[in-house]
Amino acid sequence: MMQTFGALLETATTVVPQVFAATPDHPVAQRTPESDFQQRAKRATHGHDLSAYLATQAKLTEAVADRAQAQALAAPDSEVLAARWAQAAAQAGRIVDAQDAAVCVLALIERKAEAGEATVTAAAHVAVAILRSHESSDTLNMLDRLPQTDRVRFLRAEVAADLADPALGLAALVDAETREACSLRGYFLLLQEKYAEALHELRLARGYDPSDVNVLANMSLAYRGLGAHNKSLRMLEAAIALAPGRKDISLRLISQLTGANLLERATREVRRVKEMDVVEPAYFLALQAQIFLKLGQRRQASDLLRAAASRAESEGEDQLAVELDANRVLTDYALDRVPLKAAMERVREGIRRAPTSTALVWMLSDMSTRTTMVSELRTSFDRVVESGAKAQELLPIAARLSFLECRFEEAAIEAQQWSIQNPWDDAAQATALMLHAQVTEDWRGSARRAKEVLRQLPSSVLLANNAAYVLALGGDARYAATVIEPFVEESFVAQATLGLARIATGNMASGTALYRLAADRADKEDSSGVSRALMTLHQSMALKQLDIAAGFPGAHVRSLLLPEVSLPANWQHVPWIQLLKWRAAKNNWPWPTMVA
Amino acid sequence: MLTDAGWNRVLIGKVVAGYRIESRLGSGGFATVYEATDIVQGKRIALKILNPGGTNLDVRSEFDREGQLLSKLSGASAVVALFDSSQDSVEFEVDGFPLQLEVSFHALDLAKGCLADFLGDLPSLSWRKRLELWRDCILGVHQMHLRGIVHRDLKAENCLIFSDPKRSIQARVSDLGRARDLTQAALHPGQYARGRGDNRFAPPEFVFVQGSETAEAHRCADLYGLGSLLFELATGVGLTSLALNLDRGKWEASWQAHANNQFVDLSSLNGHYARAFMALDDSLPRAIARPAGDLVRQLCRPDPPDRLPRTGLGSRGHRSQGLEWLLARADILMNILIVSERNQRQH
Numbered sequence: 002m003m004q005t006f007g008a009l010l011e012t013a014t015t016v017v018p019q020v021f022a023a024t025p026d027h028p029v030a031q032r033t034p035e036s037d038f039q040q041r042a043k044r045a046t047h048g049h050d051l052s053a054y055l056a057t058q059a060k061l062t063e064a065v066a067d068r069a070q071a072q073a074l075a076a077p078d079s080e081v082l083a084a085r086w087a088q089a090a091a092q093a094g095r096i097v098d099a100q101d102a103a104v105c106v107l108a109l110i111e112r113k114a115e116a117g118e119a120t121v122t123a124a125a126h127v128a129v130a131i132l133r134s135h136e137s138s139d140t141l142n143m144l145d146r147l148p149q150t151d152r153v154r155f156l157r158a159e160v161a162a163d164l165a166d167p168a169l170g171l172a173a174l175v176d177a178e179t180r181e182a183c184s185l186r187g188y189f190l191l192l193q194e195k196y197a198e199a200l201h202e203l204r205l206a207r208g209y210d211p212s213d214v215n216v217l218a219n220m221s222l223a224y225r226g227l228g229a230h231n232k233s234l235r236m237l238e239a240a241i242a243l244a245p246g247r248k249d250i251s252l253r254l255i256s257q258l259t260g261a262n263l264l265e266r267a268t269r270e271v272r273r274v275k276e277m278d279v280v281e282p283a284y285f286l287a288l289q290a291q292i293f294l295k296l297g298q299r300r301q302a303s304d305l306l307r308a309a310a311s312r313a314e315s316e317g318e319d320q321l322a323v324e325l326d327a328n329r330v331l332t333d334y335a336l337d338r339v340p341l342k343a344a345m346e347r348v349r350e351g352i353r354r355a356p357t358s359t360a361l362v363w364m365l366s367d368m369s370t371r372t373t374m375v376s377e378l379r380t381s382f383d384r385v386v387e388s389g390a391k392a393q394e395l396l397p398i399a400a401r402l403s404f405l406e407c408r409f410e411e412a413a414i415e416a417q418q419w420s421i422q423n424p425w426d427d428a429a430q431a432t433a434l435m436l437h438a439q440v441t442e443d444w445r446g447s448a449r450r451a452k453e454v455l456r457q458l459p460s461s462v463l464l465a466n467n468a469a470y471v472l473a474l475g476g477d478a479r480y481a482a483t484v485i486e487p488f489v490e491e492s493f494v495a496q497a498t499l500g501l502a503r504i505a506t507g508n509m510a511s512g513t514a515l516y517r518l519a520a521d522r523a524d525k526e527d528s529s530g531v532s533r534a535l536m537t538l539h540q541s542m543a544l545k546q547l548d549i550a551a552g553f554p555g556a557h558v559r560s561l562l563l564p565e566v567s568l569p570a571n572w573q574h575v576p577w578i579q580l581l582k583w584r585a586a587k588n589n590w591p592w593p594t595m596v597a
Numbered sequence: 598m599l600t601d602a603g604w605n606r607v608l609i610g611k612v613v614a615g616y617r618i619e620s621r622l623g624s625g626g627f628a629t630v631y632e633a634t635d636i637v638q639g640k641r642i643a644l645k646i647l648n649p650g651g652t653n654l655d656v657r658s659e660f661d662r663e664g665q666l667l668s669k670l671s672g673a674s675a676v677v678a679l680f681d682s683s684q685d686s687v688e689f690e691v692d693g694f695p696l697q698l699e700v701s702f703h704a705l706d707l708a709k710g711c712l713a714d715f716l717g718d719l720p721s722l723s724w725r726k727r728l729e730l731w732r733d734c735i736l737g738v739h740q741m742h743l744r745g746i747v748h749r750d751l752k753a754e755n756c757l758i759f760s761d762p763k764r765s766i767q768a769r770v771s772d773l774g775r776a777r778d779l780t781q782a783a784l785h786p787g788q789y790a791r792g793r794g795d796n797r798f799a800p801p802e803f804v805f806v807q808g809s810e811t812a813e814a815h816r817c818a819d820l821y822g823l824g825s826l827l828f829e830l831a832t833g834v835g836l837t838s839l840a841l842n843l844d845r846g847k848w849e850a851s852w853q854a855h856a857n858n859q860f861v862d863l864s865s866l867n868g869h870y871a872r873a874f875m876a877l878d879d880s881l882p883r884a885i886a887r888p889a890g891d892l893v894r895q896l897c898r899p900d901p902p903d904r905l906p907r908t909g910l911g912s913r914g915h916r917s918q919g920l921e922w923l924l925a926r927a928d929i930l931m932n933i934l935i936v937s938e939r940n941q942r943q944h
Contacts, residue, residue: 055849057656059845064625081833088838091842155875214864
């Protein structure tokens with residue numbers, strides 16, 4: 002019997018959870034169905050026509066800028082005319098002029114404020130908006146010199162958002178109670194991972210304007226941070242209902258649905274987005290590949306990953322391109338198109354090119370099945386930690402590392418944390434279930450937990466296998482059999498687990514027959530002998546634990562069971578065998594533990 | 598090729614089709630406006646003359662179309678009046694050699710200035726006056742819509758100021774270079790896209806090149822223009838420019854994206870606009886801050902259909918072809934202001 006630690010391929014394409022900026026700078030590019038007219042207009046503006054148009058428009062904007070400059074210079078005390086000049090200069094591409102005019106606006110407002118004269122604050126908004134695009138730190142200094150009204154403090158907070166400085170932003174927004182202030186404060190608190198406080202602020206912002214899509218998207222992140230995944234999904238769906246064209250939110254929804262194995266809903270959303278005739282960015286293609294991987298359709302996934310990697314390259318997203326390429330090679334390995342060594346080498350090459358990529362280190366960890374790989378994984382892991390990756394995203398790698406280092410109790414705790422942080426992640430739940438049961442040997446408690454998880458999550462082969470294993474040894478073997486039965490064709494591991502469940506129900510003949518069939522399949526798929534050895538050890542230890550063999554004549558039982566095998570030469574490098582040895586020592590069982 | 602200064606030297610003092618050109622008033626991208634006198638009637642008028650470089654087909658057709666549309670709007674009290682639109686030739690000498698040059702012109706009512714002239718010293722223009730002038734512009738656009746014409750380039754610079762015997766000054770809508778006659782088919786594909794005007798004030802569907810060619814879409818663009826005009830009268834600055842922080846790189850990129858089939862979800866711009874409207878809230882007088890702020894927010898919603906008035910629960914649309922509803926809203930704002938001022942005086 003052998004467990005898969007975590008999903009090997011499904012977990013790649015890890016993308017750092019994004020925070021929706023309350024101040025998104027770039028509207029989402031997308032394609033919408035074009036009217037005949039738009040198509041004609043586009044043809045008419047292609048090629049020479051487009052350059053001619055742009056040249057004409059540029060000439061117009063320059064004339065406008067000249068006029069605005071002349072007006073501003075004729076009235077040097079008017080902050081409004083200076084702001085209009087700044088806008089016109091920016092439109093004409095005269096960025097230096099625009100910045101000079103913006104600085105002039107703030108200086109005029111400062112001077113007038115000192116003299117106690119009224120000023121038009123919209124001019125300050127214009128100046129700060131122009132300066133923010135280019136030199137935020139100077140903007141902050143200039144704002145410091147203005148009277149600190151609510152508006153000026155809000156502008157400071159916006160500059161703080163540009164500088165990704167939540168502490169500065171929150172300080173600027175103290176006591177501000179407008180919709181925008183609450184929304185921005187929620188955003189800063191999200192950056193600080195203070196999800197409950199962020200949620201409070203975002204709720205206030207939503208109270209002012211229930212249709213603010215960014216607030217809803219940020220609320221979804223806050224709920225997610227608090228582990229309320231259903232609410233998080235509902236917020237995303239509400240945001241999409243309000244802005245069906247917001248592709249960034251749709252992608253977030255697809256990603257969360259896929260992570261939760263809600264593949265039908267994810268596929269429906271993919272279809273909806275595709276119906277908008279959207280230009281498919283690399284990340285969208287990657288999400289579709291992830292769905293195919295979860296559905297076990299690896300060929301389609303491989304094709305999509307190839308397309309996604311190439312799209313990422315053309316988008317200038319070099320790290321994503323490397324991650325997707327490595328992901329594609331791993332998929333090809335699973336399809337027997339690429340040998341393991343070549344796949345590993347590609348992941349290593351990826352890490353050399355993008356050493357701080359969590360996704361690549363995750364892939365390396367998923368492929369690390371021998372204790373000899375610990376030092377390489379540890380080096381990569383430490384580098385990612387140093388680069389400032391979030392601890393939450395590193396939990397699965399940390400758990401794998403502890404497991405490879407044979408620190409099983411720590412591995413179980415880390416897997417537990419991973420599963421708490423990701424209640425909808427089947428790999429996290431499956432790993433936590435198995436490690437917790439093996440380490441604590443609280444099989445009944447683990448079986449109860451397995452039932453809860455199976456109620457909450459749609460089943461996958463990995464989850465079904467680990468849950469059935471725990472259930473079989475935890476006193477609910479019949480349920481275990483129903484859980485694992487649908488997956489028997491998919492994997493010899495599942496077949497062996499069904500065998501275990503049957504044995505646990507007392508059906509020795511059927512159970513052992515399944516074990517033998519599974520072992521034959523294992524021999525074909527794994528020539529190293531590790532799978533068969535693990536299967537034999539698991540079978541023996543389960544029989545000891547269930548105390549079933551005692552009820553049968555010894556020779557009869559032995560004739561039915563998998564024959565004893567000697568451990569493979571490299572068994573000390575196989576952490577799963579080490580775990581069983583550790584358990585055997587705990588229970589004072591002989592090692593290697595065999596039925597005889 | 599004549600420079601601006603050379604062109605002025607050629608024209609000033611000359612007589613073009615019976616109008617003696619006196620002085621230069623100002624210039625746009627492709628035309629220059631001169632003060633002139635009608636020799637026969639002795640009346641002072643504005644003569645808008647196409648610049649000599651304006652032989653480009655687009656510019657030429659834009660200029661001609663403006664003449665046709667102004668002529669169709671004859672009698673509209675809140676649109677600048679056109680007296681004459683034609684061509685003539687002027688003679689001048691270069692190095693002693695006599696030359697003749699064809700000029701195209703519109704003879705227009707002579708204005709005292711434009712709304713933008715007030716922006717340098719906004720506090721000097723009372724809010725009551727601002728609302729009156731804004732209402733004049735709504736009336737002008739209303740008159741255009743009733744005759745099947747849309748303006749599509751509304752901003753303070755394009756609203757001229759005239760003397761008015763009853764209320765000292767009156768605003769009239771002018772500069773119809775980007776206007777469209779909805780009763781006629783587009784002159785050529787891409788005309789919609791080309792004629793989008795000054796991006797500082799243009800609706801976002803123009804900036805991102807994704808409006809449609811329906812009459813309603815054009816009228817919605819004018820609603821944005823009118824909202825943006827009130828924003829300009831309140832703050833002095835361009836709404837679109839502030840909301841989208843537009844620079845040349847961005848508007849050029851939007852065209853390139855359009856050519857590459859990429860479009861923007863306009864509803865994603867709501868957040869950008871929400872922040873720009875904060876500047877408006879600071880600038881409105883307290884008495885009308887809420888209703889005026891709400892009105893501008895409605896008129897300038899990034900998604901064009903959202904700009905229309907409510908026609909029932911959850912639905913928006915035009916009740917008629919004109920803008921009676923918006924004129925009524927402007928009247929309400931003025932009444933609120935008048936009552937508030939009266940109350941203030943009494944207290």
